[in-house]
Amino acid sequence: MTLPTWLTIFAALFGLGLWLLLPRRIIAGRSAGAVLVTAALAVLASRMIPPGKESLTTNILFYALAALTVGSAICAMTFRSPVYCAIWFAVSVLATSGLLLIVGAQFLGVAMVVVYAGAIVVMFLFVLMLAQPEGLAFYDRLSFEPMLSSIVAATLVFMLTICLLTPGTLADTAPIDLAKAAGAAGAADGADADQSPAGPIVLGEHHVAAIGQRLFSEHLIAVQVVGVLLFAALVAAAAIAGQGRPMSDSTSAEGAS
């Protein structure tokens, strides 16, 4: 199988641009890196099939949100100041939730904003303020092996995209019809074959209600396990964060005696 030329060009431009963008000893070349990465993403976008057949709005929304997601992700990984990294990560999460809204995952789009942009990014900023009240530290202006890691990232995207575009992998995939499969399985004993609803499930009317119903019926045990996990993580975080604190007088006296 011959490699598609445009994909090779994309990977080369992408890797080179990322290497130029990463913090290195020589500061020059960041704008050139930004141009190269933009060109690489434009090459990739020109080869994507527009997802909305007749709807121009969907196409524009998809391309704009995808560009914002990937672009702000690159900014989050290449900016020197960690505060900017956290803020660009928040932008990336917001754009991702827009992508999820396009594809019909309304609950997840909102949950992503609440959990990531609302909680985790704020926690990042708290820790940053706690740990690093001054400006840029020297370790933010250096990185480990920028060339090797850019090559790894570009190769990963290259191979994943080849896997997607190879004929016979994705283009011939048909959606699994669960209702039909359940009907075939249930036809043997004549049980609840007609209970599984046909038609649009994910894009159906009562989306959040349907998610809640699934979550608390089919996945009830998983929900319970996740609840226990959250509690355990809470206890562990409190216990770990208390470790490094200098001991108070009473406890140190006890420890000394």
Next chain:
Amino acid sequence: MNEVALLQNYLIVGGLLFAIGLLGFLSRRNMIVMFIALEMMMQGVAVSLVAWSRFHNNFDGQMLVIMIIAVAACEAAIALSLILILVRRSSNLDIAFWQTLREEGQEPTLDVEVPEPPDPHGDWPHLTPAGVDPELQPEQTGYRSRV
């Protein structure tokens, strides 16, 4: 909509997010930025799972993403408390400070040449001093601009 094209585009975006997160995790030295990179990789996985959920008209992918979000929250809590401890002991966020934990026989990472820090006052306009100093109230003299 063209469902196969939609799935393919979303998988490409998810793969890009994952690769960019991997790049950040491998190359950045700040522990918080490394952690942001981890979250970004999980975000890429979430985008792919939601696309598959839409393609197969099935909620299971979205359920998995809900679990991923919960696990990410747990991970954030524990990792940030670990980072807090490490910062208390080393007083910086550099992961290379802990390179004595590396495997036996590995070469240490040495900073032979560190780029100059940017001048924090470089871009500010310089104004000529004018007027007179304002008269401070006695209680204002104890104010601090930063702690």
